[in-house]
Amino acid sequence: MILWFTIAQIAVAVIAGVLCVALGLAGRRPGDVSVGSLALVQVLLIAQIVVAIIAPFAGNAPTGSLLEFWTYLISAAVLPIAGIVWAFVDRGRWSVVVMGVLALAVAVMLYRMHVIWTIQAVA
Template sequence: MKKAPNDVTILSVAAVELALVVYLVGSIVRVIAGEPIAGEAWEFWGYLATAMLLPPAAVYWSILERTRWSNFVLAAVGVTALVMAARMNQIWY
């Protein structure tokens, strides 16, 4: 991790964003199908919107700041998205 981010690290964050898009589509389908959110709907959608904004922001930042610390930021996005997805599941059920 002593190098600046390369294509592999940025593609891994793109995979996280793709997973979040799938989560978004699944959530929209569930709402349209009539499945209610057990918790506050604004909280769920707020978590989802924030989680979806993090990967593009991290990639943008890592391109601007091409240091080894950018790798840590990109890695943190994956962990953060996982924690936020777990919280979204708690809110939904």
């Protein structure tokens, strides 16, 4: 993984998460800002999938379990899609809070993916 890109992804996911939770608790329904912030998180995760495919060929191989890394990455890539679908099905304020929690979960998963890729050694 690329450090600056990982930091940028985590920052965007945390900002999107806090924004969605705040909007939801303020009583706002899903809108362009909340859905758009989660869509941005999704676009960055798709870019991360591309980077994870190309990085080993460029000499940036993972130090941890490749299976565990890809499980985290695919799971993280599904979460924003699920949150956006939920927002379209349930147009209530709590769906915005759920989108925020999902974005924060993606941030944690991105940190864990970074640890698996760079720090964790296979035993």
